Amino acid sequence: MQMLSMLLAAVGTCLGLLVTAAAGANPAHLDTPGILPSHRRQKRDWIWNQMHIDEEKNASLPHYVGKIKSSMNRKNAKYLLEGDFAGKVFRVNAETGDVFAFERLDREKISEYNLTALVVDKDTNKNLESPSSFTIKVHDVNDNWPVFTHRLFNASVPEMSAVGTSVTRVTAVDADDPTVADHASVMYQVLTGEEYFTIDSSGFILTKIKNLDRETKARYEIVVEARDAQGLRGQSGTATVLVTLQDVNDNFPIFKKTKYTFTVPEDIRVGSPLGSLFVEDPDEPQHRKTKYSIVQGEYRDTFTIETVPTRNEGIIKTTKPLDYERVRQYSFTIEATDPTINLSYLSGASTRNIARVVINVTDVDEPPNFQQPFYHFQLRENQKKTWIGSVRAVDPDAARRSIGYSIRKTSDKNQFFQVTKQGDIYNDKELDREIFPWYNLTVEAKELDSRGTPTGKESIVRVHIEVTDENDNTPEFAQPYEPKVCENAAQGKVVVQISAIDKDITPQNVKFNFSLSTEDNNFTLTDNHDNTANITVKYGQFDRERAKVHYLPVLISDNGVPSLTGTSTLTVAVCKCNERGEFTFCEEVAAQVGVSIQALVAIFLCILTITVITLLIFLRRRLRKQARAHGKSVPEIHEQLVTYDEEGGGEMDTTSYDVSVLNSVRHGGAKPPRPALDARPSLYAQVQKPPRHAPRAHGGPGEMAAMIEEKKDEADHDGGGPPYDTLHIYGYEGSESIAESLSSLGTDSSDSDIDYDFLNDWGPRFKMLAELYGSNPREDLVY
Numbered sequence: 050m051q052m053l054s055m056l057l058a059a060v061g062t063c064l065g066l067l068v069t070a071a072a073g074a075n076p077a078h079l080d081t082p083g084i085l086p087s088h089r090r091q092k093r094d095w096i097w098n099q100m101h102i103d104e105e106k107n108a109s110l111p112h113y114v115g116k117i118k119s120s121m122n123r124k125n126a127k128y129l130l131e132g133d134f135a136g137k138v139f140r141v142n143a144e145t146g147d148v149f150a151f152e153r154l155d156r157e158k159i160s161e162y163n164l165t166a167l168v169v170d171k172d173t174n175k176n177l178e179s180p181s182s183f184t185i186k187v188h189d190v191n192d193n194w195p196v197f198t199h200r201l202f203n204a205s206v207p208e209m210s211a212v213g214t215s216v217t218r219v220t221a222v223d224a225d226d227p228t229v230a231d232h233a234s235v236m237y238q239v240l241t242g243e244e245y246f247t248i249d250s251s252g253f254i255l256t257k258i259k260n261l262d263r264e265t266k267a268r269y270e271i272v273v274e275a276r277d278a279q280g281l282r283g284q285s286g287t288a289t290v291l292v293t294l295q296d297v298n299d300n301f302p303i304f305k306k307t308k309y310t311f312t313v314p315e316d317i318r319v320g321s322p323l324g325s326l327f328v329e330d331p332d333e334p335q336h337r338k339t340k341y342s343i344v345q346g347e348y349r350d351t352f353t354i355e356t357v358p359t360r361n362e363g364i365i366k367t368t369k370p371l372d373y374e375r376v377r378q379y380s381f382t383i384e385a386t387d388p389t390i391n392l393s394y395l396s397g398a399s400t401r402n403i404a405r406v407v408i409n410v411t412d413v414d415e416p417p418n419f420q421q422p423f424y425h426f427q428l429r430e431n432q433k434k435t436w437i438g439s440v441r442a443v444d445p446d447a448a449r450r451s452i453g454y455s456i457r458k459t460s461d462k463n464q465f466f467q468v469t470k471q472g473d474i475y476n477d478k479e480l481d482r483e484i485f486p487w488y489n490l491t492v493e494a495k496e497l498d499s500r501g502t503p504t505g506k507e508s509i510v511r512v513h514i515e516v517t518d519e520n521d522n523t524p525e526f527a528q529p530y531e532p533k534v535c536e537n538a539a540q541g542k543v544v545v546q547i548s549a550i551d552k553d554i555t556p557q558n559v560k561f562n563f564s565l566s567t568e569d570n571n572f573t574l575t576d577n578h579d580n581t582a583n584i585t586v587k588y589g590q591f592d593r594e595r596a597k598v599h600y601l602p603v604l605i606s607d608n609g610v611p612s613l614t615g616t617s618t619l620t621v622a623v624c625k626c627n628e629r630g631e632f633t634f635c636e637e638v639a640a641q642v643g644v645s646i647q648a649l650v651a652i653f654l655c656i657l658t659i660t661v662i663t664l665l666i667f668l669r670r671r672l673r674k675q676a677r678a679h680g681k682s683v684p685e686i687h688e689q690l691v692t693y694d695e696e697g698g699g700e701m702d703t704t705s706y707d708v709s710v711l712n713s714v715r716h717g718g719a720k721p722p723r724p725a726l727d728a729r730p731s732l733y734a735q736v737q738k739p740p741r742h743a744p745r746a747h748g749g750p751g752e753m754a755a756m757i758e759e760k761k762d763e764a765d766h767d768g769g770g771p772p773y774d775t776l777h778i779y780g781y782e783g784s785e786s787i788a789e790s791l792s793s794l795g796t797d798s799s800d801s802d803i804d805y806d807f808l809n810d811w812g813p814r815f816k817m818l819a820e821l822y823g824s825n826p827r828e829d830l831v832y
Contacts, residue, residue, distance in 0.1 A: 100148065103188045104156040111149035114139065114185055118146045119168045119178050127171050131180070132164040139164060139185065148185075156187040157224040189226035195235040195275035197221045197288035206256060208263040208294040216246065216254040216292055221275030231278035242271030246292065254290060263294040264331040298336035302328035302361070302385045304404040309383075311365070312409045315373040323408065326354065326363035328385050337361040338389040344403070346381020352408070354383065371410050374447060379408040416506040417442035417452050417494040423511040424492075426474070430482040430516050437466070437474045437514060442494035450496045453503065457491040466514070468492060474512065482516040483552045489513055522552040523615025524561055524605040530619055532584065533635055535626035540589040544572065544621060548581045549605045559607065566602040566616060574603065584619065591623045597636045598622055754814050 100115035117128060127143040130136070139162065141148050162185045168178045197219060204217030225232035237248045246269070247257045254273070269292040276286055304326070311324035330337045341354035341363035351369045356362070363385075385402045419442045426438035444450045454468045462485060468474050474490075490512040495503040532545035549561040563582035565574045573587045584601065591599075599621045606614035624635035808819035 100185045104154045111151045114148040116146050117166045125171045126168050129167040154187045156189045189229050191232045193224040194286045195221035195223045202290040205293040214256045219252045234278045235275050238274045240272040263296050296333040298390045300332045302330045302339040303402050308405045310407045314413045315371045315410050316413045322364045324365045340386050342384050344384045348379045349381045373410045373412040415445045416508040418445050419510040425513045427515045431479050433479045440472045453495045453497050455493045480516050482518050518554040520609030523613045524549040524551045524607050526617045532621045533624050536591045536593050536623050538586045542586040544584045562606045564604045593623050
């Protein structure tokens with residue numbers, strides 16, 4: 050089968066060649082590769098040469114392009130062109146088939162033109178052959194120079210860059226055909242700035258020298274040119290490149306002056322700035338990293354220099370107090386460096402810069418200086434008028450004034466101490482460590498002039514007084530015990546285990562000893578020798594009928610120096626218990642503990658203080674009553690039968706009896722009208738008792754009695770207010786009245802020590818008054 054297939058293929062190829070040869074046609078221009086053997090028909094085809102035309106031809110138009118021709122030869126045939134550019138750019142001679150260009154062609158605009166050739170009958174315009182497409186190619190000529198993509202380029206490069214460092218790349222484009230040799234190749238050249246920069250064949254601009262210094266010249270403007278290999282050039286073949294040098298830290302800081310002088314007072318605070326240092330650094334601010342240091346000088350450790358990064362400034366500050374009396378001038382050498390600088394940029398320049406600093410100290414009047422920043426003293430408790438310690442301050446100035454000391458009263462505890470003129474501190478009272486173990490004082494030192502008057506300069510210092518312990522507190526129970534025991538408890542039954550504490554500082558080797566103050570009880574104390582003790586039943590069986598509570602005094606002693614012993618009492622309740630020994634009923638008793646001597650003294654003092662205060666209050670009240678009684682002299686007591694709505698200045702406006710009202714009654718005249726009362730109820734003041742031996746009023750006894758009865762009846766029938774015990778009505782009592790308020794509602798007749806029994810001797814007219822005041826002075830009578 051394979052051999053048969055190869056044989057048939059060979060036969061087909063031979064038949065095709067024979068047909069082509071018989072037709073006499075070029076195999077390259079056949080529309081079809083062959084015809085069927087049965088038809089024996091010849092294939093007609095187009096005949097023309099390869100069509101090309103050069104661009105930008107200078108010959109006169111039209112330009113001959115080529116010829117189209119069909120293999121069919123008939124006299125009535127004509128040629129036509131179809132396409133976008135047919136009839137405009139290209140035309141054909143209908144008789145000969147010659148094609149002409151009627152415009153100058155530019156390959157850079159259109160490099161190929163696609164047209165269609167037709168052959169038709171002149172009479173009918175019918176196609177005699179099938180249309181055929183063909184292409185007219187425009188040959189390139191070197192008629193364009195290179196053009197840069199931009200007329201202006203911006204670039205940057207670090208200053209001090211090495212030779213050959215790439216700055217940027219520029220690009221120029223030639224519109225000619227790159228397939229034609231040297232028509233589109235571009236060559237570059239630096240026209241301006243060639244002493245600093247160069248350019249390679251690819252358009253890269255490179256540095257030409259090393260020492261491009263931004264501080265000398267920060268910007269360069271160079272002009273580059275692009276031309277092709279045949280040297281064709283034009284105005285559009287140039288471009289400008291602006292090259293900016295980027296700053297690097299290549300400059301060393303330099304002091305603006307070689308010597309700096311400052312003047313400061315000696316009392317300047319430590320850490321305060323006293324002057325500024327400045328350097329010159331042409332680098333940009335982000336590359337200024339100056340570091341200041343003190344390199345030489347006897348007192349260079351007295352100062353430090355801090356850098357302000359935002360201003361590249363050095364601030365001199367003190368690290369120690371200055372003393373004019375000790376050192377009046379400081380001098381040292383300073384250095385400015387930049388640790389971040391690249392030393393390769395300096396080209397052998399000096400890497401350090403120095404200057405001299407002089408600081409002059411001025412004298413000021415300073416306050417006293419204490420010899421220590423604070424004082425710590427110890428004082429044993431329970432000591433009085435004991436020297437605790439001494440504080441000392443001196444005048445640092447040359448005047449050396451004397452110093453006076455005092456304790457600043459910052460709290461009540463400071464009043465326990467005093468300081469002498471020499472600075473010695475004493476305590477005024479005994480101190481108890483268990484109340485306050487520490488005392489903090491503030492001692493003032495003031496400079497004094499020759500007359501002992503403070504000059505205004507003062508200093509303070511803290512004094513800490515530690516009260517040390519001594520064995521002055523007796524031991525006591527560690528807690529309030531409430532022991533209970535069954536009434537049928539067996540012998541040896543443990544009732545409670547006790548322990549002790551001591552308010553004093555308890556040493557590690559403290560030893561408490563326990564014992565009973567009496568053996569006359571049903572209990573036994575066993576010391577466990579570990580600062581505890583057991584209370585056990587001695588005989589057993591308690592009688593609740595005889596005693597439901599047993600008080601057991603326990604003696605507790607310590608091993609301090611001297612040893613102290615205290616008594617604490619255990620209150621043991623005898624309870625009813627069930628068969629399992631569980632408490633079923635116990636008496637409600639409160640545990641009693643021992644009372645120390647100090648507590649007893651405190652209780653006695655409290656009682657004594659309360660008693661004294663009570664006596665003082667009683668004596669004061671008694672004295673006030675006596676003073677009030679003596680203050681109402683006999684001539685000042687009046688019995689005026691008048692009505693006041695307002696008392697002016699107390700009773701100072703009356704010096705005698707106003708007898709006008711009495712006379713009006715005695716002579717039978719009309720009673721004077723009662724003044725109108727306001728809405729408030731009129732108050733009758735307390736009756737003021739007439740003095741013993743007062744002169745009798747004019748008129749007969751009958752007239753006076755009638756007048757009193759009439760006034761009494763008038764008061765009894767007055768419905769304007771409650772009953773009153775006097776014929777006085779006051780709406781307002783003056784502020785200067787020595788009698789104060791005369792209302793009976795606010796007074797007590799017992800306040801007066803005057804005996805009014807003498808009224809019985811005045812006759813019948815004063816019988817009523819004698820009954821009111823003479824018989825029972827404590828009874829208040831209300832009308």
